[in-house]
């Protein structure tokens with residue numbers, strides 16, 4: 583069986599972008615592959631969460647993984663910081679990751695633009711930590727959204743470079759994966775770009791959002807004054823809402839509103855109402871499971887401990903091999 587690795591940063595609750603870009607694939611893949619799904623708490627330190635917030639966010643992601651249907655008996659679910667071997671491999675990979683290439687990373691350049699006051703070394707070496715996450719289990723398939731594609735390229739570069747340096751073929755190449763062939767980018771509600779926590783809560787529909795909150799957010803979603811001619815191309819904000827409808831509504835509903843749009847007979851109030859109700863139908867069972875699981879601390883502890891044991895067993899084997907390849911020898 584091929585090995586699958588993926589993780590999510592605990593920076594808040596999971597939204598529809600996380601779900602349709604990543605988690606839905608995790609749930610399907612767990613039955614077909616040897617899967618490791620983790621909570622990337624080391625990665626989240628780049629933005630300096632308080633100790634209190636950090637633990638709460640890690641718990642959110644653990645609960646949400648389980649609520650979405652990841653089964654801890656099928657897949658290994660763990661917290662990244664419970665596996666210190668990851669940090670050791672990160673150190674080795676950093677020795678042949680170059681400043682120039684790291685500075686050219688699109689996500690690094692984004693952060694430099696948006697947070698010029700906090701350009702730390704952890705941010706620069708984010709791609710080597712991510713490579714360590716994947717290579718520690720010798721993963722080959724990585725279910726992620728489109729925004730992570732460049733990070734996977736880095737992972738292949740660092741793995742191949744290690745292999746060349748130590749004259750081995752130890753690390754396999756890892757590729758981004760989605761069942762539907764194309765990696766996805768789920769849009770938000772603000773009329774441009776992807777759904778993401780950093781662009782504000784109003785832009786995101788969270789798996790844990792109540793029906794009232796979903797109705798409110800969708801009714802405030804950016805739209806326009808309506809089509810001005812028949813069959814006209816949809817502007818970005820409207821296309822985004824149709825894209826969201828495509829993932830939560832039936833094909834018939836989508837076709838119905840598409841036809842109204844093309845005939846210039848669409849009423850955005852009705853369209854948004856339908857979109858909100860279908861989002862509610864989609865998220866209700868997940869939200870209810872989130873509420874139940876959040877209360878079950880002893881089960882969560884059991885899952886985290888069981889996952890950490892399995893993940894460390896796999897990670898320790900890799901670290902033993904890597905130390906030998908590097909030339910660390912016992913006296």
Ligand code: TYM
Pocket residue numbers: 587588589590591592599600601602603604622625711712715716724725726727728729730733766767768769776777778
């Ligand atoms: P993160 O935490 O930003 O996002 C988690 C996952 O959700 C996907 N995603 C989206 N997909 C489609 N449309 C969207 N609007 C959208 N927003 C988020 C992301 O692509 C990702 O799959 N660097 C990673 C975490 C990570 C990781 C890894 C992933 C650390 N180590 C090793 C895979 C393997 C990140 O920041 O994802």
